[in-house]
Amino acid sequence: MNIEQVREYTLKLCGVTEDQPFGDDIVTFRVEGKIFLCLWLGGGKYDKWDGTTRFACKLAPERNDELREHYGAITPAFHWNKKHWSDVYYTLLSTELVEAIIRESHQLIISTLPKDVRVKYQNA
Numbered sequence: 376m377n378i379e380q381v382r383e384y385t386l387k388l389c390g391v392t393e394d395q396p397f398g399d400d401i402v403t404f405r406v407e408g409k410i411f412l413c414l415w416l417g418g419g420k421y422d423k424w425d426g427t428t429r430f431a432c433k434l435a436p437e438r439n440d441e442l443r444e445h446y447g448a449i450t451p452a453f454h455w456n457k458k459h460w461s462d463v464y465y466t467l468l469s470t471e472l473v474e475a476i477i478r479e480s481h482q483l484i485i486s487t488l489p490k491d492v493r494v495k496y497q498n499a
Contacts, residue, residue: 402418432480
């Protein structure tokens, strides 16, 4: 996947909005105001790895451990809680895996919403 495919796929998920609260080089994706994915656009102060494209996403701690153990392209997130967030170097992984990780992060955030809000995402 390329950066536009990641963005387009993420925006297709139910209830997703995007903004740039951290500057011009990061796009955040949210559900009901809760961030589940941060897509690095390149350059800027977050260019720590020679421009390798990535996003940070929130996953369950045990899932982060599992993914990091199996894929070198998934590492603890640079600027996020490393227990809950991973950096995903998506160009180095299959499209199917990247999409599954994005959906999983999206669903995790939905699961934390109040029940009366969560109900509108049940069939999403």
